[in-house]
Amino acid sequence: MLFENRAAIVTGGARGIGRAIAEELARLGAGVVIMDPGTSKDGATAEGATPAEEAAEAIKAAGGAAIVAAESVSDHDACARTVALCKESFGSVDILINNAGVLRPKMIWNMPVESWDVVVDTHLRGQYSMIHHAAQHMRQQRWGRIVNMGSEAWRGTVGGANYGAAKGGVFSLTRAMARELGKYGVTANTVCPAAATRLTLDESVKEGFRKRLEAGLVTQERYDAVINMGGPEHIIPLVSYLCSEAAANVNGQAFRAEAGRVGIYNDPEIKASLVKAGKEVFTLDELSALVPSALLQGYVNPAPAESE
Ligand SMILES: NC(=O)c1ccc[n+]([C@@H]2O[C@H](COP(=O)([O-])OP(=O)(O)OC[C@H]3O[C@@H](n4cnc5c(N)ncnc54)[C@H](O)[C@@H]3O)[C@@H](O)[C@H]2O)c1
Numbered sequence: 001m002l003f004e005n006r007a008a009i010v011t012g013g014a015r016g017i018g019r020a021i022a023e024e025l026a027r028l029g030a031g032v033v034i035m036d037p038g039t040s041k042d043g044a045t046a047e048g049a050t051p052a053e054e055a056a057e058a059i060k061a062a063g064g065a066a067i068v069a070a071e072s073v074s075d076h077d078a079c080a081r082t083v084a085l086c087k088e089s090f091g092s093v094d095i096l097i098n099n100a101g102v103l104r105p106k107m108i109w110n111m112p113v114e115s116w117d118v119v120v121d122t123h124l125r126g127q128y129s130m131i132h133h134a135a136q137h138m139r140q141q142r143w144g145r146i147v148n149m150g151s152e153a154w155r156g157t158v159g160g161a162n163y164g165a166a167k168g169g170v171f172s173l174t175r176a177m178a179r180e181l182g183k184y185g186v187t188a189n190t191v192c193p194a195a196a197t198r199l200t201l202d203e204s205v206k207e208g209f210r211k212r213l214e215a216g217l218v219t220q221e222r223y224d225a226v227i228n229m230g231g232p233e234h235i236i237p238l239v240s241y242l243c244s245e246a247a248a249n250v251n252g253q254a255f256r257a258e259a260g261r262v263g264i265y266n267d268p269e270i271k272a273s274l275v276k277a278g279k280e281v282f283t284l285d286e287l288s289a290l291v292p293s294a295l296l297q298g299y300v301n302p303a304p305a306e307s308e
Pocket residue numbers: 011012013014015016017018035036037038039040041043051071072073074098099100101102122126149150151152192193194195196197198199200
């Protein structure tokens with residue numbers, strides 16, 4: 001089996017995409033730690049171990065090995081405990097799926113600082129904490145696979161700056177981890193999924209979209225695409241591939257996964273430059289004249305000012 005004698009931690013593994021990944025890794029032979037305190041969609045309340053235990057029971061019923069850490073990735077010490085639990089229970093820490101996530105959308109002028117902190121803590125600081133602790137083992141054993149869940153939101157989003165910024169951080173964190181850990185046989189990649197879960201397509205989201213369709217704010221085509229979005233089953237093959245031996249040389253990349261499509265994002269790069277001989281300081285007049293013609297060709301403002 002692909003992951004025989006491998007041990008994996010899946011954060012947020014009690015529900016949605018994380019649960020599907022945990023089940024798949026276990027089906028392919030890995031011992032799995034499901035790290036999940038069973039939070040509400042916004043992270044404000046937690047059910048405790050029950051959802052993670054249900055996921056672990058399902059894995060065991062299918063013949064796999066799973067244990068539960070009903071802990072939060074926002075707690076740095078809890079991340080250390082979970083990594084230690086994986087090592088004690090399964091003998092190693094080979095695969096880390098940083099998948100835990102919550103949403104607290106608001107426009108920036110209405111966003112309370114607590115919503116910023118909770119979202120950034122869960123998605124970005126949580127991934128740092130898990131990697132920080134897991135990397136000790138992965139470096140030592142000179143083998144590891146880290147998959148960080150990103151989102152299309154990293155490219156720019158409206159009404160979720162906390163989430164988009166955290167996922168942008170995930171993108172950069174992954175690229176840094178690839179460079180720091182690669183030489184030890186550890187890879188780190190980002191996966192930006194689209195899948196129907198309670199996060200993306202619960203009843204309130206469906207209702208909101210139906211109202212927007214009726215108000216003419218979204219097209220029927222867009223509405224149908226959202227309502228018929230595929231499930232987490234479309235995400236797990238890419239994650240399994242990235243955790244496999246076959247992907248030993250795939251490192252620091254960001255992938256998109258959705259129903260019927262797997263893509264890869266461009267590496268960010270400087271696409272055009274103005275260069276001053278002798279490294280002289282540009283004048284404001286020079287930049288006003290040259291930036292539009294030399295750097296901004298083909299550029300479209302994503303949100304031009306509306307006239308009153
Ligand atoms: N579903 C999508 O289309 C989609 C799109 C883009 C990105 N993502 C990302 O994929 C990941 C999984 O999302 P999902 O749609 O499966 O969501 P989900 O709500 O179905 O599952 C998220 C899980 O994370 C757990 N969790 C929340 N806070 C946690 C914490 N502090 N510590 C540990 N676990 C915690 C929750 O209890 C829950 O079980 C998230 O990182 C999300 O941002 C999902």
